[in-house]
Amino acid sequence: MSALRISGLDVTLGGLPVVRGLDLHAEPGEFVSILGPSGSGKSTTFGVLTGDVQPDAGEVSIEGQALNRKASRVAYMPQRDALLPWRTVLGNLTLGLEVRGTKRGPAREKVRPWLGPFGLAGFEDRYPAQLSGGMRQRAALLRTVAQEQPVLLLDEPFGALDALTRSQMQRWLEQMWEQYRWTVLLITHDVREALFLSDRVYVFSPRPARVSAEVKVDFARPRTPDLFGDPQFAALEAKLLDQLLG
């Protein structure tokens, strides 16, 4: 059974067809990326999954169950970290659990063991304004993971970071994923990021969005930046860029 399955999805926003006949799926423990031009309906697709956007037609199921607006089963990480500045790091990390009904105390106990692996130990009582860009992003990812939902939706999580921090974070995420094997759906328009992290990549067409290509990425794991020098990687990158630029 797929962790996530979207079939025949149609979305219209303000009279404009944004998504038409979209099919995609993610298997448990699979890292799947969506590549697409700006404004191609990637974020709208996430909006459907988070319950923010009402589709016209199509079916969405998570672990075989139809999507339920009231009991969301995806954990979403928006483009910017969206950490609440008035909550401490720990308060931000427990936010999802609290909204989903866990009391604050037990939520904190649940999150604490994750602080070490996410490089946030000792920073739990700081405010987001006191963290570096990379730390904020790690905190935002931990806030997503801590919700313990079957699917993680990451919407350009490193888009706002400087180039150096960005590649550090990509390497770090690859290592973390190796270890925990979350089911991830990642939106990006960085071809290298998609190839470096994913098991499979979907390429979206310009609006209205549908899948214009699907590429399996089976480079061995763990992956290191050496991969960027691999001729096969370069060939795949060129192919995807071609596909994107139409």
Next chain:
Amino acid sequence: MNSPTATDASGRRLRLPRPGVVLPPVILVLLLLAVWEIYASTIGPGPDVLPSPSRVAERGWADRENLMLNTWPTLRATVIGLLLSVAVGFGFAVLVDLSGLARRALLPVLVVSQTLPLVALAPLVIVWFGFGQFPKILLIVFVNFFATTLSFVEGFRSADPDSVALLRSMGAGRWRIFRTVRLPSALPYFMAGLRIAITYSVVSAIFAEYAGAESGLGVYMQFAKNTFRTDLVLAAVFVTAAVTLTLFALSFLIERIALPWAFLIRAGEADR
């Protein structure tokens, strides 16, 4: 530039106001007082028309009991009026924020309320409600609720749409989003609105007292003016300024304690 620092209970660095921020205005005020002092005691029109600052201080001090007796009612009306303005502003803002109909109905009426001439209204309010505290408080609320409403409305609107989308993705309802994201987002805006309201509140309290009251700094000033005691009028003016500044400083202290994160963000912006 380094500033003197202290450490608060949780071990965070606490910035004290920098000398570069506090000193220039203090020096300017002292300079103006010195010019006034010299002018009044040399070529000035005489102490009955323009008393020197030292004379104002001396006479004010001599009459301190009476002065304090009239400061309390003004201060009380101001603080109660402020709290009520905040409560009324918050209520209106929540209505406007939650309902489009309330926004369309309420905002134009609030704007119109601000066009009514207070000078004409104040005596009428006294006629209707007497010489007690109530008409003073009413006037203060009338002057201020518009500013506090708008600062809350602006504040709610400043909530980060990403944070709202995040909460919704977790399955949060309207009320949860309101108290977890929109309300805290509004607090720094509210504090800015509160500071504007503080200055207006003291002035409107005194204005209401001028129009008619049993006691208060306005009453004191009027009485002093009618008995040609310019020194006591000015002493009351200085007390008024001191009261306003104290409330103003208090608002910063409250913000520092209640919203430590807002200071961190501001400090971060200053460093950049």
